Amino acid sequence: MDEIDVPPFFICPISLVIMRDPVTVSTGITYDRESIEKWLFSGKNTACPVTKQAISDCELVPNHTLRRLIQSWCTLNACHGIERILTPKPPIGKAQITKLLDDAKSPLQRMKCLRRLRSIASENGTNKRCIESSGAVEFLASIVSEYDLTAADEALNTLYNLQLSEAALKNLMEGMASNATLKLLVTIFPWGRNRTKATEAGNVPVLIDMLLDSSHRRSCEIILTALDKVCQCAEGRLELLSHGAGLAVVSKKILRVSQFANQKAVRILWSISKFCGTCDVVQEMMQLGIVAKLCLVLQVECGHKTKEKAREVLKLHAAAWKNSPCIPTNLLSSYPA
Template sequence: MQVTSLNVEFFKELVNILNDQISEKATKETLKLQISVCPWERNRIKAVEAGIVSVLIDALLDCSEKRVIELISMVLVQVCQAADGRAELLKHGGGLAVVSRMVFGVSLVASERVVRILYSVAMFSSSGRVLQEMIELGVVEKLVLVLQVDCGRKMKEKAREILKIHSRVWKKSQCITYDLI
């Protein structure tokens, strides 16, 4: 078996295990397996085809275990590197909301990963609708907060770049004060 190009059925089985919520240990091990096979783009695309994004977002709604949330956020970082993964995140009714609430809501590790997800979305999938949703959900304020608190340099750089690139759009918003951006 070649790990760099697994078939969609493999990922469908992983999705089924996550859906069934057999146990916390099974969930953690499935997420770890997903992380280990998704550095390769082909596998990321197949994982998205298998429906991993919506399952992970739904899991985040119910999950309170810090380590599981961190693992889910890592899988989302990987699949959001693919255009289809970002599209699925944005297609899910609560995708952006659920992900963005994790900024400083779980752990620094999860926050760093969420900023990476937001970076992927903001840089490669940002339509007017997405940028407006980011304002409404408070993502812009959270990115400004990232710049103000003590956190990793890379996290701050990504937040700064998102704010810089979309500042013209966000400055026009009634919801954001000019000083914030």
């Protein structure tokens, strides 16, 4: 491309390239749609990058006049190697999403509508927000709760594409737990990349926060099962360790909820100690009383599988833990040889 001066107001302040779909935010500054959507929705920023003022309304207003100027300028300078900019596809409307959701209630049209919804969500951030505000999240959650696992998987993929905020995820999953839908979500986690998708969508910190607040036996069991599933992938283990209360709350539930919860919690600790057993993690497990708790598991009435996993964890890091003064004498006798 020949050297040519591009009018500065054609340049996006974020990407520093010519805007293809200029939109104006509430502060009066114009950006390329893709760049400002990424800034607002993926980066979770709330301030205008140029003015640093709070963006009071996330509605992006298309700047059609500027777009036509840019298109005309690109056409005039095509001989200099400037790429022609096509007219962008307009964002989806709320009425279209509502119609799609209504159609998806028919079993014969469900898969077609779900695939279309996922395609729309993947196009841009404006579409994602439109889908979210149209009540689609609750509808997709209801699909996940049904026993048609193909449709449930498609719904889960769409929820992943929506990139919901942590607050939205927490609200959704709390509602799901109350409707026993979380149990179905656990069933879907082992499918393909769903464990990784669930982690990338921010589910792990939400699950940990829910476990912190939960005293109901069945809820604890379901949440621990979900955490056990996601801790079977590296991303899930990293997220659990990144949460300040991750290891502590899992350990706390051992011997306080049920035999089933004991099994799942010990499996989570086994995954962490086996695949993430750095010096810092090993030290943290000692300081949190996890080692003493595992020794206690070997002394009390617990399931055979639970005791076997606890024994494996203790053997893995015996060099660092076995002679530690942090383990009470009455528990040290049960430390495996």
